[in-house]
Amino acid sequence: MLPSNKITLKKIAHDLNMSTSTISRALRDNHEINAVTKERILAYARELNFRPDTIARTLRNGKSKTIGVVLSTVENPFYSQVINGIESAAYQSGYNVCITQSHESYDLEKMQVAHLTRNSVDGILMSLAAGTTDTTYLKRIKDAGLPIVFFDNIDQGIDSHKVVADNFKGAFEATSQLLNSGYKNVAFISGPANNSITVERMAGYLKALTQNGIIANEATIKYCMHDGENDCEIENAIDELFLLDNRPDAIFTATDNVSTKVFQSIRRREIQIPDEVALFGFTNSKLAELTFPALSAVHQPGFEMGKKAAEMLLDLIKNNRSNTEYQTVVLPVQLFSRASSGSITILG
Amino acid sequence: MLPSNKITLKKIAHDLNMSTSTISRALRDNHEINAVTKERILAYARELNFRPDTIARTLRNGKSKTIGVVLSTVENPFYSQVINGIESAAYQSGYNVCITQSHESYDLEKMQVAHLTRNSVDGILMSLAAGTTDTTYLKRIKDAGLPIVFFDNIDQGIDSHKVVADNFKGAFEATSQLLNSGYKNVAFISGPANNSITVERMAGYLKALTQNGIIANEATIKYCMHDGENDCEIENAIDELFLLDNRPDAIFTATDNVSTKVFQSIRRREIQIPDEVALFGFTNSKLAELTFPALSAVHQPGFEMGKKAAEMLLDLIKNNRSNTEYQTVVLPVQLFSRASSGSITILG
DNA sequence: GTGAAAGCGCTAACAC
DNA sequence: GTGTTAGCGCTTTCAC
16 A cells, blocks of 8 residues: 555555556546446545545646636625625536635736636636726637636626626616605716726616706716725715705715715715715615615625526536627616615515 | 647747746746846746746645635625735735635535645635534644634634634623613523634623623523524524513624624514614624614624734745644724614714 | 556756 | 756546
C-alpha cells in the first residue's frame, strides 16, 4: 500500500494491482469495464472515502462544472434571493456556484470576471455594476466561447440570453398608483442614468406621467451614480428636490438601495410620510411591510430570476450552443401598496 | 506563431524561441533571470494579454490562493456584512474568496465543505449550520492539514482559531434593559439549544434574571431547531408563550432571523409593542431603526468579524503554522435600545 | 476488458 | 542565466 495521506487514482491502482485507467473507468461509470472489477474498485474507493480531485479533472477536461456569478453585493436582499435561485438550479445539475461581488465598481467587476475565467468557470451569470459603461471586455470573453447570461442590470450591446424583471410595468404601476392617490408632483430618484434598469423604470415613470396629462420636469428627476452608496448622493438629491419652488409631494425611488436610503433619510429629517411626502419604491426586503410607515414597493421575483438565468446558462453550457437564438425573459413584478404611498397598511 | 486561441507559457516560449521555464521565471519575478530577457517576455505577455491558468498552477503548487467560506445564508444581513469583511482581508493578500451556503443543514454543510476541499481551497472559514451537532468530519479535515477558522456559531470541540461576538454580554445587557424598564416576565426565544450562540446568549439572559432576583421559568424559554426557518417554529413558540397563565410581558429574541420573524408575527397578530409585549433582539438589519415600533437590538460587528477571521486564517495559511497556540477573539457588540423595548426612539 | 503512454498548463529540481 | 525533464492527478487514445 502506498502512503495514505493522499488518496489518488494511482494509489488505488497500486493497492489493487491495476492500472489507473481502469480505476478511472470504474469511477466514471464507463461501460467498457468488467462488472466484477468495477465493483471491487468501487468498494475499495468507498472504503478509503476517495474523492477525485476537481482541479486535476478540470485541467484535464477543460471544464470545471462551476458557474461564476458577478453581482453588486449580496447585502442587497434582492441579490441574495437571486443567489438562492441560482444555487437551486445549479445543484440540481451537479454544478457548483462561485459568488463574487463588484460593489458597483467597474474595476472590481473586471477583476472578478478575470478571476472567474482564470479559474475555468464553465459560464458566467452577471448583473452589471452601476459603474460599468464599457462592456467590450465581456464581449471578447463571450466571443472566445465562454457563455454569459445577463440578469437584472443587463447590457444592451451584447447579444446573449437575458433575464430581467418587468421594470417598465413596475415603475408605471407604482407611479400610476401615486398619481391615482392624488399626488400631483411625483419625483424620481434612481441609480445611474445609463443603467438598463434605470432606463426602463424611467420609461415606465414617464409613461404614467404622460398618461395622466403631466409633463415631466427635469428638476424632479435625480440619478445616483453609485446607486446611493456614495456619501451624499441621496442627501443631495433630497435636498435639491425639497428646495424646488414646486416641491414634490411624492417620490418614486427606482432601486432597492435607493429606496431604503431615501426612506431612511426622510425619516431622519422627521418629514411626515405620506402627509408631507409619499414614497413608493423598489425593494425585496422582507422588513418593508414592518417599517413605519409601511413601505410601498415593487417586489421583483429574485429567486425565479436566479433560477431562470442559471437554467439558461446551463443549457448553453451543456448543449454547447454557439449559434442559438438568444432570448430575453421578462418576469412579472408584484406591487405592494402600503401606507407610505397613502394607502392603508394591510399586514400579511 | 502557434495558434492564438489559447495563450499558454508554451506558446509564448515558442514565439520567443525560449523555454517555458524562462517564461515562467520572468512572469513570477524570479531573480535568476536576465533583466533584458525578462522585459522582452513581459512586454510580449502584456501584448497578448496573457493570464496564467490558475487551475494548472493550483494543481502544480498544491495551493489555490482561494479561501472557502461556509455560512448559513447570505440573506442574513449579518452574514453579508461578514462576507465584506472577509473579502477586504483576502483581496489585500491576493486571495480569492469562494462563498457557499449551508442553509442551516448539516448535510448541505458537509457537501459544501467537500466541494471546497476537492477544489483545493487553502483554508476554510466557517460558521456552523444550526443543524450540525457532529463535527468529526471537520476535525478530520483540520487534522489532515487544512486550516479552519470558526466564526459566529463555533464548535467547542475543535481546537482552532475562533472569532465571536460578545454574545454573553449582548444578551445580558439586552435582558437587563428590559428588566430595568419595568418588565417582569421576560421570555427567551432562540435558535437550536445546542448552538454555541444560543448557549452563550442564554447564559447572559439567565445571569440578568438572577441578578434581578428572578428565577428562570422553563416554560418561557423556547428554542427553534431551524432558527425560525421551519414552518411553524416561531408561531408555535409565540402561541405557547401567550397561553401561559403568567404571560410574558417581554421577549428577548436571541438570533437575527428569530428576531425579525418574531417581530413580524407579533405585528401580524396586532399585538401592541411594547404595551402588550416588549421586544429586544439580535439583528444587523439596517431597517431595524425604521420599523414600527423601532426594533431594539444587539448589533454584532459583522464586517470586523469577517475581517479578523480571514486575517487569522491567512496567517495560518501563509506561515503554515501547525502547532500554534489557537486563540478565541471576542468582539464587542453594540446595543440599540429603541421603542420596541419601551425606550424612546431616537433616529440617527 | 485492461494497460501503457501522452498530455492538460504550470513549476522546480537539476544540468550546463 | 537558460534549457531539459519530470510530474501535480486525472482522462483518453491506442495497443493488445
